[in-house]
Amino acid sequence: MAQLLDGKQLSAQVLQEVASEVELLRAEYGIVPTLAVVLVGEDPASQVYVRNKVKRAEEAGMGSIEHRLDAGTTQDTLNELIDHLNNDPQVHGILVQLPLPSHLNEDEVIAAINPAKDVDGFHPLNVGALASGRASLVPCTPQGCMIMLRQIHPDLSGQNVVVVGRSNIVGKPMAALLLQADCTVTIAHSRTKNIESLCRNADIVVAAAGRAELINADWIKPGATVIDVGINAIDVDGKRKLMGDVAFESVARIAGAITPVPGGVGPMTIACLLLNTIRAAKDQLS
Ligand code: NAD
Numbered sequence: 001m002a003q004l005l006d007g008k009q010l011s012a013q014v015l016q017e018v019a020s021e022v023e024l025l026r027a028e029y030g031i032v033p034t035l036a037v038v039l040v041g042e043d044p045a046s047q048v049y050v051r052n053k054v055k056r057a058e059e060a061g062m063g064s065i066e067h068r069l070d071a072g073t074t075q076d077t078l079n080e081l082i083d084h085l086n087n088d089p090q091v092h093g094i095l096v097q098l099p100l101p102s103h104l105n106e107d108e109v110i111a112a113i114n115p116a117k118d119v120d121g122f123h124p125l126n127v128g129a130l131a132s133g134r135a136s137l138v139p140c141t142p143q144g145c146m147i148m149l150r151q152i153h154p155d156l157s158g159q160n161v162v163v164v165g166r167s168n169i170v171g172k173p174m175a176a177l178l179l180q181a182d183c184t185v186t187i188a189h190s191r192t193k194n195i196e197s198l199c200r201n202a203d204i205v206v207a208a209a210g211r212a213e214l215i216n217a218d219w220i221k222p223g224a225t226v227i228d229v230g231i232n233a234i235d236v237d238g239k240r241k242l243m244g245d246v247a248f249e250s251v252a253r254i255a256g257a258i259t260p261v262p263g264g265v266g267p268m269t270i271a272c273l274l275l276n277t278i279r280a281a282k283d284q285l286s
Contacts, residue, residue: 002226002255005148011267014147015060018274022061025281033281034063035093035119035273036085040078040104041071045233046097053095056270062277065091071101078104079112086114092284093119093277098169116283119276122169130176136283137276142174144268145206145227146181152225152257153204157182162199164188164215164245165208170229174206195219207245217250226251226258229265 025031035057039050050066057064067081078096085094094117100106110118115125121139129135153159161178165171166189178185183204188195190209199205199219207215208229220226230245244261252258259265 002252003152003257004252005151005227005257005259005264007144007148007259007264007267010148010151011144011271014268014271014275015056018062018271018278019060021278025278026061029285031092031281031285032061032063032090033092033277034065034090035095035277036065036067036088036091038067038069038078038081038085038094038096040069040073040097041101043099046099050097053270053273057274057277060274062274063090073101073104075104075108078109082109082112086112086117091117092281093117093273095120095273117280119273119280120169121173121276127168127173130173133180136279138177138272139169139173140272140276141170141208141229141265141269142177143272143275144265145174145229146177147272148227148259148265148268149204149225159183159203160186160201161204161206162186162188162202163206163208164195164199165206165210165229167208170208174208174229178206209245211245212243213247214245215251216247217254220251220254222254223256224254226255227265228259228261231261231266 022033025033037050054064054066085091094113096109110122113123115123118126118137121137126137161183163171163175166187175185175187186198188198196219200221204225206227210230212232212234226246228244228246232243234241234243242262
């Protein structure tokens with residue numbers, strides 16, 4: 001049976017480190033690292049994510065500011081709010097919860113955030129910095145996956161990794177981080193041919209396709225490490241159930257290590273958001 005990579009436990013350790021850093025910044029510099037979260041509209045999943053992020057920030061002793069705007073908010077109003085947060089010295093990190101309602105331009109909103117406060121790591125300057133190996137604010141989900149992977153592979157050098165998914169928020173930054181750690185990286189996606197055999201050759205598979213139980217035991221090399229980023233809300237007998245991109249039961253029998261869903265990558269993502277906010281606060285000190 002595979003070793004379980006428990007994201008709840010690991011994120012609790014990271015959050016403790018965050019809390020000590022917060023205390024240090026308060027004692028030495030008199031600052032309270034503060035995260036501003038902007039939510040536009042009423043998307044139920046986004047509301048849960050925002051609530052969890054704010055809760056964890058407060059538990060770690062950080063400041064948090066929530067801006068909830070109605071679904072009809074205009075681009076100008078949102079840009080004005082971001083401008084205000086960019087210029088507020090009490091705010092160290094800004095997160096605009098995605099997706100935004102369809103009438104708003106996400107790229108424009110992301111580009112409007114001060115890169116030094118861009119704790120999601122989505123601003124083009126931060127994306128470029130990551131691609132060229134000079135990153136400071138790295139997207140939270142791939143950052144969390146790297147911390148989990150290091151539990152099993154302290155040295156990732158030479159590992160053969162397949163990342164399933166090529167989105168800007170997970171797949172691409174994940175591949176960039178793995179490449180920086182000297183892995184051999186293949187990015188697979190919806191048009192990839194022979195995806196099963198590619199995965200079967202991999203020492204590590206990172207699943208970020210958003211397709212419930214896409215990856216089953218036939219795709220996995222015995223002993224491989226499997227990181228499941230997927231969160232798919234599926235109706236089972238009239239009840240809403242969260243499922244990953246990996247068929248957990250069967251894959252756990254063959255893999256060497258595996259993350260569960262829920263309780264795997266999700267909690268690590270939030271922990272890394274707080275790590276980024278601390279990093280941003282420290283950078284803004286100098
Ligand atoms: P996305 O829809 O933007 O991208 C999905 C990617 O998967 C695309 O590149 C697509 O080409 C690829 N894909 C789709 N179907 C495929 C298939 N059948 N075979 C191979 N590749 C396929 O999604 P995203 O934003 O990258 O998120 C991916 C998943 O991760 C979602 O389930 C999302 O909810 C989840 N997620 C979880 C966290 C977390 O904290 N745990 C954070 C972000 C996203």
